[in-house]
Amino acid sequence: xxxxxxxxxxxxxxxxxxxxxxxxxxxxxxxxxxxxxxxxxxxxxxxxxxxxxxxxxxxxxxxxxxxxxxxxxxxxxxxxxxxxxxxxxxxxxxxxxxxxxxxxxxxxxxxxxxxxxxxxxxxxxxxxxxxxxxxxxxxxxxxxxxxxxxxxxxxxxxxxxxxxxxxxxxxxxxxxxxxxxxxxxxxxxxxxxxxxxxxxxxxxxxxxxxxxxxxxxxxxxxxxxxxxxxxxxxxxxxxxxxxxxxxxxxxxxxx
Amino acid sequence: xxxxxxxxxxxxxxxxxxxxxxxxxxxxxxxxxxxxxxxxxxxxxxxxxxxxxxxxxxxxxxxxxxxxxxxxxxxxxxxxxxxxxxxxxxxxxxxxxxxxxxxxxxxxxxxxxxxxxxxxxxxxxxxxxxxxxxxxxxxxxxxxxxxxxxxxxxxxxxxxxxxxxxxxxxxxxxxxxxxxxxxxxxxxxxxxxxxxxxxxxxxxxxxxxxxxxxxxxxxxxxxxxxxxxxxxxxxxxxxxxxxxxxxxxxxxxxxxxxxxxxxxxxxxxxxxxxxxxxxxxxxxxxxxxxxxxxxxxxxxxxxxxxxxxxxxxxxxxxxxxxxxxxxxxxxxxxx
Numbered sequence: 049x050x051x052x053x054x055x056x057x058x059x060x061x062x063x064x065x066x067x068x069x070x071x072x073x074x075x076x077x078x079x080x081x082x083x084x085x086x087x088x089x090x091x092x093x094x095x096x097x098x099x100x101x102x103x104x105x106x107x108x109x110x111x112x113x114x115x116x117x118x119x120x121x122x123x124x125x126x127x128x129x130x131x132x133x134x135x136x137x138x139x140x141x142x143x144x145x146x147x148x149x150x151x152x153x154x155x156x157x158x159x160x161x162x163x164x165x166x167x168x169x170x171x172x173x174x175x176x177x178x179x180x181x182x183x184x185x186x187x188x189x190x191x192x193x194x195x196x197x198x199x200x201x202x203x204x205x206x207x208x209x210x211x212x213x214x215x216x217x218x219x220x221x222x223x224x225x226x227x228x229x230x231x232x233x234x235x236x237x238x239x240x241x242x243x244x245x246x247x248x249x250x251x252x253x254x255x256x257x258x259x260x261x262x263x264x265x266x267x268x269x270x271x272x273x274x275x276x277x278x279x280x281x282x283x284x285x286x287x288x289x290x291x292x293x294x295x296x297x298x299x300x301x302x303x
Numbered sequence: 304x305x306x307x308x309x310x311x312x313x314x315x316x317x318x319x320x321x322x323x324x325x326x327x328x329x330x331x332x333x334x335x336x337x338x339x340x341x342x343x344x345x346x347x348x349x350x351x352x353x354x355x356x357x358x359x360x361x362x363x364x365x366x367x368x369x370x371x372x373x374x375x376x377x378x379x380x381x382x383x384x385x386x387x388x389x390x391x392x393x394x395x396x397x398x399x400x401x402x403x404x405x406x407x408x409x410x411x412x413x414x415x416x417x418x419x420x421x422x423x424x425x426x427x428x429x430x431x432x433x434x435x436x437x438x439x440x441x442x443x444x445x446x447x448x449x450x451x452x453x454x455x456x457x458x459x460x461x462x463x464x465x466x467x468x469x470x471x472x473x474x475x476x477x478x479x480x481x482x483x484x485x486x487x488x489x490x491x492x493x494x495x496x497x498x499x500x501x502x503x504x505x506x507x508x509x510x511x512x513x514x515x516x517x518x519x520x521x522x523x524x525x526x527x528x529x530x531x532x533x534x535x536x537x538x539x540x541x542x543x544x545x546x547x548x549x550x551x552x553x554x555x556x557x558x559x560x561x562x563x564x565x566x567x568x569x570x571x572x573x574x575x576x577x578x579x580x581x582x583x584x585x586x587x588x589x590x591x592x593x594x595x596x597x598x599x600x601x602x603x604x605x606x607x608x609x610x611x612x613x614x615x616x617x618x619x620x621x622x623x624x625x626x627x628x629x630x631x632x633x634x635x636x637x638x
Contacts, residue, residue, distance in 0.1 A: 091308050091309050091312055092308050095307075095308040095311050099312055102315065129403070138330075199316075200312075200315070202319070203315050203316055203319040204315075204319075206319035206320075206322050206323050207315075207318070207319060207322065209322075210322045210326060235330065236331075236332065236355070237355075237407065239330040239355065240354075240355070241331060248323070
């Protein structure tokens with residue numbers, strides 16, 4: 049790929065939203081081939097987008113587990129054996145709330161961060177400077193972020209799953225009339241390996257979507273600081289919407 | 304900075320990977336240390352039994368269902384992992400059954416030589432056993448849904464029977480039946496009354512017969528005594544003495560009657576005198592009552608009574624005055 053061809057890949061969003069998203073996604077996909085450009089940046093982005101997001105994900109997971117445990121005991125008491133609390137907490141945290149709530153939290157944190165960073169670069173003409181230096185902006189700016197988010201969202205989600213189930217278990221044992229063996233009996237009763245990988249696959253797609261939306265909105269920023277702010281807001285909103293759409297998509301495809 | 308990033312990312316990825324792998328193994332109860340042995344069981348159908356369902360022996364969980372697959376001749380073969388140290392029956396069989404109302408199923412190991420009482424289950428186990436091979440014979444109990452469907456069919460049959468009974472006993476038939484029952488009750492009541500009356504009469508007749516019988520017995524006994532006495536009297540010439548005594552008594556009675564006649568004559572004379580005395584007394588009493596004569600005036604005139612009363616009062620006053628002033632009336636003087 050020559051520098052001239054890379055320079056012609058960018059075009060402002062003159063067409064419809066879906067077409068624009070599709071074109072940018074294809075450009076990003078093509079840029080993945082430019083490994084020397086994005087690979088040195090990947091680990092740094094993984095650290096920034098993934099590892100640094102672990103605390104907020106764990107914070108959300110702790111309270112998700114607590115609420116799920118209490119809520120399921122409220123629902124089941126008197127009608128269904130209480131050990132089903134374990135099943136509900138496990139299934140819900142691993143398959144739905146773990147990936148989705150983590151994705152939502154990271155859509156705010158990561159998507160906004162990416163959109164603000166790239167938007168600032170765009171309005172301060174740093175992106176133009178990169179292209180002047182013959183860097184493919186997709187390979188240099190978009191691919192490492194999207195790949196980092198795609199790879200690290202499942203990692204963060206895995207931590208969130210473990211913490212969510214653990215907090216649910218601790219809540220059940222301490223606040224409900226439920227013993228540890230009973231909770232684990234419910235947890236194991238309906239467990240399938242699919243429960244875990246389903247959540248991890250979803251979270252990877254969420255990561256890709258959130259990072260892609262942040263990059264696209266950031267690179268499409270206009271009109272100075274106000275435009276950057278609008279791009280950031282749109283990145284977060286579109287990231288959350290993408291998560292919900294993908295969640296329904298995976299539920300239809302994989303369940 | 305770059306090295307720090309690599310370390311942090313590597314640590315996070317490794318930790319997440321370890322968590323996922325360990326969690327999956329723990330949740331699926333994978334036998335990492337090979338503490339379990341595998342066995343196969345053969346069923347016609349496994350019902351709701353699924354991979355991961357518990358395997359129990361006498362109610363204790365000893366393993367889990369690892370796999371379920373369709374095999375030849377329309378059999379279903381299940382792969383069971385069972386704890387090594389569990390002592391299994393000499394010839395085990397497996398029964399797949401619903402463990403609760405909430406969709407849980409379990410595979411229960413039972414001795415094949417002590418089959419359950421359900422004939423269908425026994426037949427299923429025997430059929431599975433006849434298929435041969437290393438797989439344990441297996442049978443499946445109907446699940447809650449099937450039992451509910453069966454109960455629903457039974458309920459439907461009961462409904463049909465009820466409907467037929469309802470048709471047979473329509474409102475007219477029911478009224479007739481009620482009337483018949485009421486008539487029967489009335490007849491029964493009358494029969495009871497009649498039986499009670501007849502019983503009372505029979506009791507009275509029976510008592511009368513008893514009394515009469517007793518009277519006859521008394522008469523018979525009296526007559527027997529009289530006959531005996533007559534017989535005795537005839538034997539010892541007492542009858543002649545009795546007749547002589549009777550003749551003497553008759554003479555005495557005639558004498559007494561003559562005496563009584565003379566007494567009655569004297570009494571009749573006294574009666575005339577008595578009547579006269581009574582008439583005079585009556586006359587006297589009439590005069591007294593009418594206030595004639597001294598006695599009559601005493602009886603009817605209150606003047607004497609008042610005079611007497613006034614005198615007594617005056618006498619009392621005199622006595623009182625004497626007691627109060629004795630010197631007024633008594634004057635005792637020695638000199």
